[in-house]
Amino acid sequence: MTLEDLMQRADLWRGGEAPPPSGLACGYPGLDRLLNGGWPQGALVEILTEHRGIGELRLLLPALAGITQSDRWLALVAPPYIPYAPALARAGVRLERVLQIHPGSQKDRLWALEQTLRSGSCGAVLAWLQEADAHGLRRLQLAAEAGDSVGFLFRHTRVARQGSPAAVRLRLTPARSGSRLGIEVLKRRGGWPRAPLELEVEHALALSGFS
């Protein structure tokens, strides 16, 4: 059997082929290309950081603004601080489509996260999870598929070596200059991990204006 014969076979999957883009535009062309069309809909995205406050939310703001403007809801499950309304509004997020949920226990947190992902009315769900086992993550991934929602999970970099059912895993590192962000793709759909990318995340806030 030659290589040409193998290439003719329909059941052979080739790693270089990208699946049809069915993503939610990130707002950053470089990252869109890297993720084959944006944030994957109906899937989990893990965002791993060592420190909070390096621009991890600013990276998502353009996509989140787009979701609320298309009349779907944005849910924040167990945010560690107060989501600051003026900043979100300035980035274009429609505040009347934002839901904050503060569950008391870890069990309630996972439950609320699953419900919001599964409901189909939330375009994106942002969650801050301390602990989550593979079984719990798998449930969340299925819920996101059922609800056609994107679940962004913010976790610490130390879980980077654990396996995860999330469709995309990114590790964010602060770049030398404060307004830039280093993005390392640990896992993505339809491709191998890539070399780190540096993005300017400041413009999301600066450009959307001082209305």
Place this chain on the structure above:
Amino acid sequence: MLWLCLDFPELALEVFTRGDTGDEPLLIGAGQGRARQVVQANAAARRAGIAPGMPVSAAYALAPSLRVVGRAAATESQALQGLATWAGQFSSLVHLVEPQTLLLEVGASLKLFGGVDNLLRQVEGGLRDLGYTARLSLAPTARGATWLAFAAAGTCVSEVTALAGALASLPLTVLDLSPAQQACLKGMGIGCIGECRRLPRAGLGQRFGAELLRQLDQAYGEAPDPRKPFTPPERFSTRLELPGAVDHVQGVVFALNRLVHELCGWLHARDAGVMSLSLQLLHARATVSRSELALVEPSRDARHLTDLFRERLGRTVLPEAVEALVLNAAQPQPLAAVAGDLLSRRPPTALSATALIERLRVRLGEERVQGLRILADHRPERAQGNTAAVAPPPGMAGGLRPCWLLSQPRPLALEQDRPCLGGPLQLQGSAERIESGWWDGADIGRDYYRACNPTGECYWIFRELQPPYRWWLQGIFA
């Protein structure tokens, strides 16, 4: 006119069993002591070989786990009223025929429900959800429909011309006559309604009274049949007795589901939904636990309401076994029409956002599920608020704002007169001065900066304009 007759032959049993998930033998006994006899037996008891007329002691021998109850006429009457209320969704004209029959004028509803077959299917499905079994029949006269339900259930006659043929073969037992009169007719060699009607009218009237003639004429549609229509209640309040004390939530929810379906029938009849519901669980020794449900939007979706109660009850511990349930609803609200989206990508099973918010609130508590809004104030901690119902006023102008705000500003440590947080902070850009609030005693004067530490974390910090010029952390540029 087209009358749908619903006859409930097992109503006396079903008022006891419909709240129960199991299939235990149950029978209704009448009489005292050794003379106590079986009046009615449910399917499980009949399978064990128990038949009406048998002494109760013999029935115990056949099925040791048997439960014997006396007939509860008041409960049956209430159940029939509940059924009439529920049936209001299919017809605007419902008659109640004690002890166990309902008559619905459905001629005017056929178009709405898409024909006789669809209507019957919906009625049957609804009765299954309520936990009742019924004999159905359809006829152009009210009395004719009742007779058909009693003696030939399932017969559907929609044309007046076909009515005489359908009634002719019915037995005489459908007539409302005294046993002596029944025996007399039988003695005359009359076996069915058709034969009775062929007798000379004057002689029949003389011998059996005008009542028999009136019944026959009404059934054939030759005499008027005035009845008092049933008026549904203004408030919904229904009680369901559980067959035995139930101490697990699943059993309570099962019984509650029956009541919720009854409620939804009442709401359908009024074309309305409810915003608040109250459930009472009655325990032994007359203690009651209550559970109130408040909704964001009027609803009459039985599944949704039951789900909400399941979440609510799932989090509470039943203090004692439950013996009965009471569901109350007041003030039905008009429902907003729902418009579907033709081009939406949403999954077909999508839960509406309000349903999601209600579900989250019921389980987590109302204060834990909130919206966001902007307030018109320059002071950062007052420029935003949490809200249940959202209506954002226009925001105030200002410089760069962080995505995270701390609930309280936190003082920053100083190192060689420079603020530090995970290393010395490097100030970026120029200061933004905010001075405001002198009018309400919470005035501030601050210079805000964006500052980054060596690990790349960016903070929103400020310095007081009054001595001792302290530095504070207020937000995080996440």
